[in-house]
Amino acid sequence: MSDVVVARSLDEAREALIGQPDATVLAGGTDLMVEINRGLRRPRHVVGVAQVPELRRWHIADNRVVVGTGVTYTEMMTTSLADAAPALAQAARTVGSPPIRNAGTLGGNLGTASPAGDTLPVLAALNAEIVVTGPDGERRMGLDDFVVGVKQTSLRPGELIVAAELDRPTGRQEFLKIGPRNAMVISMAGLALVADHDARTVRCALGAVAAGIPRAHDAEAWVAERIDWDNGAAVTDAVADEFGQRVAAASSPIDDHRSTAAYRRHAVAVLATRALKRAFAPGGNGDA
Amino acid sequence: MTTEPVVTSAPATTTGPANTAAGSSAGAAGADTIVDAGTRGVGADVGRPDGVPKVQGRFAFSSDLWADDFLWGHTLRSPHASARILGIDIGPALATAGVHAVLLADDVPGRLTYGLEHADQPVLADGQVRYVGEPVAVVAADHPDVARRAAEAIVVNYEPTDPLTNPEAAPTAAPIHPNGNVFREINIRHGDLDATGEVVVEGTYEVGMQDQAFMGPESGLALPDDDGGVELFISTQWLHVDREQIAACLGIDEEQVRLTLAGVGGAFGAREDLSLQIHLCLLALHTGKPVKMVYSRDESFFGHVHRHPAKMWYRHHADGDGRLVKVEARIVLDGGAYASTSSAVIANASCFAAGPYKVPAAHIVGLAARTNNPPCGAMRGFGAVQTCFGHESQMDKLAAALNMDPVELRLINALDSGDRLVTGQVITGTFPVAEVIRQCAGAPAPDIPRSDDRRDLPGGSGRTTDAADTVRGTGFAVGFKNLMFSEGYDDYSSAACRVADGVATVTCACAEVGQGFVTLAQQIARTELGVDEVILAPAQTATIGSAGSSSASRQTWMSGGAVQAACRAVRDQILADVAADWGVSPDGLVLRDGLVVSLDGQQEALLAQITAGPGYEADVEYHHAPTEALDENGQGNAHVSFACAAHRVVADVDPDLGLVRIRDITTAQDVGRILNPTQAVGQIEGGTAQGVGLALMEEIVLDNGLVRNASFTDYVIPTTLDMPDVTIAAWVEEPEPDAPYGAKGIGEPPTISSSAAVAAAVRAATGLNLPRIPIRPADIALG
Structure with a gap:
C-alpha cells in the first residue's frame, strides 16, 4: 500500500518531497490513476498537491502569463487565461472529456511529458519557462531542457513543478x-x-x-x-x-x-x- | 373461484394474434402504431423499469455483486499468440499471503474445453496457447490486488512459435489445433453459373476487427452450495447455454449449476461465449467460498470474442438496364484461435452476401479460418455487416458503370415477398425492401449549412478544419439479415405466467442486455391479461426453461411470443372458469382494466377476486417455424424471417487531412410493427452509431497476433461530436404474419447498412475508392 501526504501549501508539498524524494506527485490523477489502475505503477509514496493554493493560481501581466501547475484544463478554457493565452485554451479544449478537463492540470501534462501532451506545443511556442522547486531551491528552464525524452523530464528527485511562465505576444x-x-x-x-x-x-x-x-x-x-x-x-x-x-x-x-x-x-x-x-x-x- | 390449473401448452402455435390492429402503411410512425392506445400495453411508449435507476447510478450491475467473506478471482493470460507451455510454477503465487487457490488446466474436473458450437476452447491452456490473452491460470485471493500480483508471480515457461495470422493461408498451413484450421467452408451455387452480364464490376474489400465495446466489463459472482453445486450470478446473453457448458466442464449435473442473470452492462454478441463463468465456479468450488471477478477495461478486450475481420472479393454482373444477372463472391473471415460461432457467422455472411436483391445466379464461397489472432464470434449483425459493406460498395460501383442513380439501381433489384434468395429459399414473410429504400432515399434532403463552428466540421474540437477545407458527399446503403437462429436450430423460448389476486407474474430466462425485454414482457402481459401490475421474476435457470439467446434480433419475437402464449393460456383458463360459473360462452368474455367483463355488458367481476388465492398459472415453450440445413450447394430453407434497413448519410470530409464529420443520418427500417416507439428509436440510434464506429474508427489493431490498442484510449468509439442525430424517415410497418403482434426484431439491421452508407458518403465526397473500413485518415489523405 502507498502512503499519501496531502499537502495544503507549497511549503508542505516541498517539505514532503524533500523528505521523500522518490514520492510520486499526484495532481488531477488523470494520468497517474490510469497507470495505477492498469497495474503499471505502484508508487510507495504519494504527495497530493491538488489542494496547494499556490499552484492553483495564475497571473496575467502585460507581456507575461504565469500559470500555476495546479491549474486545470477547464480553467485554461474558461477563465481570463483563455484571453491571455488563447492557444492554451484551444489545446485544453482538446483534452479528454469535461470530467477529465475538470481534474487534469498543466502540471500533470508537464510531469507526464508525453510527446502527445496537448499543452506542451503551446508552451514551447510561447517560450515557456518551467519553474521547479526542490532540494536545490528554485530552477527555471525552457521546455527543451525540461522534456528530455518520451515521458522523461529533467526533474530531480524531490522537485516539484510549480509554474510555467509564458510569453504574451501581440498576435494570433x-x-x-x-x-x-x-x-x-x-x-x-x-x-x-x-x-x-x-x-x-x-x-x-x-x-x-x-x-x-x-x-x-x-x-x-x-x-x-x-x-x-x-x-x-x-x-x-x-x-x-x-x-x-x-x-x-x-x-x-x-x-x-x-x-x-x-x-x-x-x-x-x-x-x-x-x-x-x-x-x-x-x-x-x-x-x- | 379457486381452481389452479397448471397448463403446459407446448409448443404454442404462432398464428396471427387476434388483437393485432390491421397493418398500417409504411412511414406511418405515430399514433396508429399503438395497439392498445391509452394503456401501458403493447405499442405504448412505456418507459424502461431499469431506465431511471441506470441513469441515477442505482442499478446493480454484475460488477456490483457482493457476498460475505468472498474472494476475488484473477486470470493469468498468455502474452504470446502462439507458444508451447513447457512448465508452470505456481509456487510463488501460492506462497503469497492472502491467496486461496491457484488453478491450472489439470484442476478442471470435467471436460477440458468449451464452446458454443464446438467445444474446442480450453478452460485453461493445456500445454499450448493459441492467442494473446488466452487464460492460463486463475487465482483466488482475499483482495483483488493480491490476486493480480499472485497471478503475475506464476512462472510460465513458454516456448513461443511463429503465429499463424493470415486466414487465407490457414487452410494449407500446418494445423494449429487438433480440429484443423478451417471452421467452415460454404459454397453457394445458385442458378446458371455460366451466365454473364453486359456490365461487370469487380472489387476487393476489407473490414477490420471491431469490438463490441460494451460499457460493463465481464463480471460475476459464484457461490458454492453445500452439495457440491454452485450458484452463479452473471451477466450473459443466454443463461441456459452457459449452464450447459459450465456443468460439463465442472463435471457435475446441470441442475447443480444455478444461474441468475445479474445486471448486464451491454452485450452486442460479446456475452454469447463464456468468459469467466467456468473460472469463477472452479474457484468457488475449490475454495468453498464465494468468488467474484471483474475484468478491467483492458482485460475485457481479451475476455470476449470480436467481430470477424473480412476480406472479400466480388464480381457483379448486370444487364444493360441494371438488373443483376449474377453475383460471384469469395469471403474470408478470420475466426481467430477458437471456433466460437464462426461456422454460423460465415453462413450468414455467405447467405446474405448478395444483399437484399433479386439475384438469379450466384456463386459465393465463404471460408472461416482458424488463426492465432483473437477469437472472433458474435457481434450485432453477425456476418451480414461485413458483406453489406461488400455488396453495397459493389452496387455503387455498378451504378457508376451503368451511369445510373444508385438508389434506382437498388430499387429495380430489390427483393420482395415471394422472391428467392441465393440460397433458393422463397421469402414467405413480409420483406418490404423497396419501400424501405424509397422511404429512406425519399426523405427530404437535409439542409445543412457549412458551419463556422469548427466543432461541426471534420476534426471537431481539434480545430483542424475550416468549412472551405471540406467537401460534402451523400451515401446510401441497404442491408438485411435473418431473425432467429438458422439451419435447423430450434432456438425456442420458455415463459411462465401466473395471475394471483389480480397481479400477473411473468417468468422468463430471457437475458435483458439493454434491448428492453423487461419493458416489453410487462407490456405484453398487460395487453393479454388486461391488468396493469405485472411483476417480472428474475431470469434464472432454476425456475424456468431456456429462453434462447438474446441475440439474432430474436427475443422480442421468441421470448415475447413465449410470454404472450403463457399469458393467453392463463387468460383462457380464467375465462373458461368464469364462463362456466356464469353459464356463458368464454368467447363472450374479455379481460380488461382488471376486470373480467362480458362483451354484452351484462356482467363483470374483479380479476383480483376471480384469481384470489393461488391463482392461475401456465408454462409454455414457444418455437419458431422449423428451418433446414444448407445442402452442399448452399441451398435450403435455412432461415426463419428477414429484416432490412437503409441508411442515407451526408458527410463533410477534409480530404487533405482525411478527417470526416457526419452531418446527417437518415434511416428507414422494416420493423414489422413497433411495440415500443422509444425503445425502437434507442435500438436504431445505438445500432447506427455502432455502424458509424466501424466505418470510421473502431478497430482492434493487430501486429503479428499482438493486440496494440486494448483500451478505450486507443480503441475509440463515436462521441457526440462524431454521431449526429438519427432521422428516422419511417418505420416501415408491414406486420410479419408469423411473429407475435407482427413485430420483427430490430436490433441488428441498423448496424448492417450504416457502415456501408458512411463509406459511400466519404467516397462520394472524395472520389476515392476506399475499399476498407474503418476508413483511416491516411486512407483519405494519402489515398
Whole structure:
C-alpha cells in the first residue's frame, strides 16, 4: 500500500518531497490513476498537491502569463487565461472529456511529458519557462531542457513543478490537433503557432510527431522574412505551403498503432499551412 | 373461484394474434402504431423499469455483486499468440499471503474445453496457447490486488512459435489445433453459373476487427452450495447455454449449476461465449467460498470474442438496364484461435452476401479460418455487416458503370415477398425492401449549412478544419439479415405466467442486455391479461426453461411470443372458469382494466377476486417455424424471417487531412410493427452509431497476433461530436404474419447498412475508392 501526504501549501508539498524524494506527485490523477489502475505503477509514496493554493493560481501581466501547475484544463478554457493565452485554451479544449478537463492540470501534462501532451506545443511556442522547486531551491528552464525524452523530464528527485511562465505576444495563436475522432482523443499530430508582431517572429512547435516537442526553428525564421508585418497582408498560398513543408521537416514521426509516420508528416505540413494562414488572415480569427 | 390449473401448452402455435390492429402503411410512425392506445400495453411508449435507476447510478450491475467473506478471482493470460507451455510454477503465487487457490488446466474436473458450437476452447491452456490473452491460470485471493500480483508471480515457461495470422493461408498451413484450421467452408451455387452480364464490376474489400465495446466489463459472482453445486450470478446473453457448458466442464449435473442473470452492462454478441463463468465456479468450488471477478477495461478486450475481420472479393454482373444477372463472391473471415460461432457467422455472411436483391445466379464461397489472432464470434449483425459493406460498395460501383442513380439501381433489384434468395429459399414473410429504400432515399434532403463552428466540421474540437477545407458527399446503403437462429436450430423460448389476486407474474430466462425485454414482457402481459401490475421474476435457470439467446434480433419475437402464449393460456383458463360459473360462452368474455367483463355488458367481476388465492398459472415453450440445413450447394430453407434497413448519410470530409464529420443520418427500417416507439428509436440510434464506429474508427489493431490498442484510449468509439442525430424517415410497418403482434426484431439491421452508407458518403465526397473500413485518415489523405 502507498502512503499519501496531502499537502495544503507549497511549503508542505516541498517539505514532503524533500523528505521523500522518490514520492510520486499526484495532481488531477488523470494520468497517474490510469497507470495505477492498469497495474503499471505502484508508487510507495504519494504527495497530493491538488489542494496547494499556490499552484492553483495564475497571473496575467502585460507581456507575461504565469500559470500555476495546479491549474486545470477547464480553467485554461474558461477563465481570463483563455484571453491571455488563447492557444492554451484551444489545446485544453482538446483534452479528454469535461470530467477529465475538470481534474487534469498543466502540471500533470508537464510531469507526464508525453510527446502527445496537448499543452506542451503551446508552451514551447510561447517560450515557456518551467519553474521547479526542490532540494536545490528554485530552477527555471525552457521546455527543451525540461522534456528530455518520451515521458522523461529533467526533474530531480524531490522537485516539484510549480509554474510555467509564458510569453504574451501581440498576435494570433493557433493550436490544431488531429485524432482518430472529433473529440476525446490522444493526439496523432498537434501543432501550436503564435505570431509575435512586436518581435516580428512566428513560433511553431509540434506534438506527437517526435520524441520531444520540437520547435520548427528553420521554418520560423524562413517565414518571418516573408510576413508582411507592416501592412498585414495575408500570407500567400505559396508561402503557406512552403512553410508547411519546412515545419514538417522538423518532425521525426514514427509508425505506431495510432497512425503512420507518413501520415503524421503530411498532416503536420497541412496543419502548419492552415495555422499560418489563420494567424495572418486579415480580419477575424474564426475561433471556435 | 379457486381452481389452479397448471397448463403446459407446448409448443404454442404462432398464428396471427387476434388483437393485432390491421397493418398500417409504411412511414406511418405515430399514433396508429399503438395497439392498445391509452394503456401501458403493447405499442405504448412505456418507459424502461431499469431506465431511471441506470441513469441515477442505482442499478446493480454484475460488477456490483457482493457476498460475505468472498474472494476475488484473477486470470493469468498468455502474452504470446502462439507458444508451447513447457512448465508452470505456481509456487510463488501460492506462497503469497492472502491467496486461496491457484488453478491450472489439470484442476478442471470435467471436460477440458468449451464452446458454443464446438467445444474446442480450453478452460485453461493445456500445454499450448493459441492467442494473446488466452487464460492460463486463475487465482483466488482475499483482495483483488493480491490476486493480480499472485497471478503475475506464476512462472510460465513458454516456448513461443511463429503465429499463424493470415486466414487465407490457414487452410494449407500446418494445423494449429487438433480440429484443423478451417471452421467452415460454404459454397453457394445458385442458378446458371455460366451466365454473364453486359456490365461487370469487380472489387476487393476489407473490414477490420471491431469490438463490441460494451460499457460493463465481464463480471460475476459464484457461490458454492453445500452439495457440491454452485450458484452463479452473471451477466450473459443466454443463461441456459452457459449452464450447459459450465456443468460439463465442472463435471457435475446441470441442475447443480444455478444461474441468475445479474445486471448486464451491454452485450452486442460479446456475452454469447463464456468468459469467466467456468473460472469463477472452479474457484468457488475449490475454495468453498464465494468468488467474484471483474475484468478491467483492458482485460475485457481479451475476455470476449470480436467481430470477424473480412476480406472479400466480388464480381457483379448486370444487364444493360441494371438488373443483376449474377453475383460471384469469395469471403474470408478470420475466426481467430477458437471456433466460437464462426461456422454460423460465415453462413450468414455467405447467405446474405448478395444483399437484399433479386439475384438469379450466384456463386459465393465463404471460408472461416482458424488463426492465432483473437477469437472472433458474435457481434450485432453477425456476418451480414461485413458483406453489406461488400455488396453495397459493389452496387455503387455498378451504378457508376451503368451511369445510373444508385438508389434506382437498388430499387429495380430489390427483393420482395415471394422472391428467392441465393440460397433458393422463397421469402414467405413480409420483406418490404423497396419501400424501405424509397422511404429512406425519399426523405427530404437535409439542409445543412457549412458551419463556422469548427466543432461541426471534420476534426471537431481539434480545430483542424475550416468549412472551405471540406467537401460534402451523400451515401446510401441497404442491408438485411435473418431473425432467429438458422439451419435447423430450434432456438425456442420458455415463459411462465401466473395471475394471483389480480397481479400477473411473468417468468422468463430471457437475458435483458439493454434491448428492453423487461419493458416489453410487462407490456405484453398487460395487453393479454388486461391488468396493469405485472411483476417480472428474475431470469434464472432454476425456475424456468431456456429462453434462447438474446441475440439474432430474436427475443422480442421468441421470448415475447413465449410470454404472450403463457399469458393467453392463463387468460383462457380464467375465462373458461368464469364462463362456466356464469353459464356463458368464454368467447363472450374479455379481460380488461382488471376486470373480467362480458362483451354484452351484462356482467363483470374483479380479476383480483376471480384469481384470489393461488391463482392461475401456465408454462409454455414457444418455437419458431422449423428451418433446414444448407445442402452442399448452399441451398435450403435455412432461415426463419428477414429484416432490412437503409441508411442515407451526408458527410463533410477534409480530404487533405482525411478527417470526416457526419452531418446527417437518415434511416428507414422494416420493423414489422413497433411495440415500443422509444425503445425502437434507442435500438436504431445505438445500432447506427455502432455502424458509424466501424466505418470510421473502431478497430482492434493487430501486429503479428499482438493486440496494440486494448483500451478505450486507443480503441475509440463515436462521441457526440462524431454521431449526429438519427432521422428516422419511417418505420416501415408491414406486420410479419408469423411473429407475435407482427413485430420483427430490430436490433441488428441498423448496424448492417450504416457502415456501408458512411463509406459511400466519404467516397462520394472524395472520389476515392476506399475499399476498407474503418476508413483511416491516411486512407483519405494519402489515398
